[in-house]
Amino acid sequence: MIKSSICEQIGIKYPIFQGGMARISDGALAAAVSEAGGLGIVSAASGDVNQVGAELDIARKLTDKPIGVNVMLRGENIEALAKLIAEKKPAVVTTGAGNPERYMDMWKAAGIKVIPVAASASFAKIFERAGADAVVAEGCESGGHVGELTTMALVPQVCDAVSIPVIAAGGIADGRGAAAAFMLGAQGIQIGTRFLVATECGAISRVYKEKVLKASDTSTIVTGKRLGHPVRSIKSPFSREYAKLEYTTISNDDLEQFAVGSLAAAVNGDEKKGCFLAGQIAGLVNKEQTCAEIIKEIFEEAETLLKGGAEWVR
Numbered sequence: 001m002i003k004s005s006i007c008e009q010i011g012i013k014y015p016i017f018q019g020g021m022a023r024i025s026d027g028a029l030a031a032a033v034s035e036a037g038g039l040g041i042v043s044a045a046s047g048d049v050n051q052v053g054a055e056l057d058i059a060r061k062l063t064d065k066p067i068g069v070n071v072m073l074r075g076e077n078i079e080a081l082a083k084l085i086a087e088k089k090p091a092v093v094t095t096g097a098g099n100p101e102r103y104m105d106m107w108k109a110a111g112i113k114v115i116p117v118a119a120s121a122s123f124a125k126i127f128e129r130a131g132a133d134a135v136v137a138e139g140c141e142s143g144g145h146v147g148e149l150t151t152m153a154l155v156p157q158v159c160d161a162v163s164i165p166v167i168a169a170g171g172i173a174d175g176r177g178a179a180a181a182f183m184l185g186a187q188g189i190q191i192g193t194r195f196l197v198a199t200e201c202g203a204i205s206r207v208y209k210e211k212v213l214k215a216s217d218t219s220t221i222v223t224g225k226r227l228g229h230p231v232r233s234i235k236s237p238f239s240r241e242y243a244k245l246e247y248t249t250i251s252n253d254d255l256e257q258f259a260v261g262s263l264a265a266a267v268n269g270d271e272k273k274g275c276f277l278a279g280q281i282a283g284l285v286n287k288e289q290t291c292a293e294i295i296k297e298i299f300e301e302a303e304t305l306l307k308g309g310a311e312w313v314r
Helices: 005-010 027-035 049-062 078-088 101-109 121-130 151-161 175-183 193-197 206-213 237-245 252-259 262-268 280-284 291-312
Strands: 016-018 040-043 067-072 092-096 113-118 135-138 166-169 188-191 220-223 231-234
Touching: 016 027, 016 040, 016 291, 027 040, 027 049, 027 067, 027 291, 040 049, 049 067, 049 078, 067 078, 078 101, 101 113, 113 121, 121 135, 121 151, 135 151, 151 166, 151 175, 175 188, 175 291, 188 193, 193 206, 193 280, 193 291, 220 237, 237 252
Parallel strands: 016 188, 040 067, 067 092, 092 113, 113 135, 135 166, 166 188
Antiparallel strands: 220 231
């Protein structure tokens, strides 16, 4: 069985994190992933302290395995959320959109592992100096907010740049992607898109799941570059219109306003107004399974591939 230092560090069976997907990664999904041997992660992207606390409590009731929480450092109510996380004491907090150094001492005093998401080797080094326990190197193939570098280019450079464990993310949905990540030097993987169609992912509509299941390799689009925060989603009436507007004389404020409510619309199944976040690997996701089945399948395939690697060397 595949194990790595990240398994021992956090206390999980398999070196896999479930991505912290806004409006989707609730307590039920996180608990199912953790029960299956990975690290389930509750999203705090809503900024609603009471809601985040409730979802963490739900996860606690459903599993006694380690649970994580993901927080956007430039999001709403960040100070209150940071304190809530320290009080709830999840095993791990993953962070995005900034440097978690300001909250590091508080979280570490509570026994929480801090694992920021980095889109470049330079940011990974900054996070390591700040005291991060590990780092997620996320390539631009992922769904949601993306950087410039691909996972294939980013992961080995981050692994060379830091001495803490690296978790590879972006464009991984099966054992082949997992095996490749380990060969690039990663100690684990983070997956979001495939968990969108997990049986236990009940926070999204049937419309959303069908869009992922029917996606091809060219079904996603990146929008938001004009405003400095590019986002990858499945092509839809909303995303196509947004892409067109970026090349018009519309003001940035009006462009921002056009996107208001699009994530909620996607979750509710509004095909015209919804922004359906998903990674490029959606084209490889074509069946619904439980979280346990997903994780088992990924690592059984990865183990077979890694054991058979010698056939390529003569």
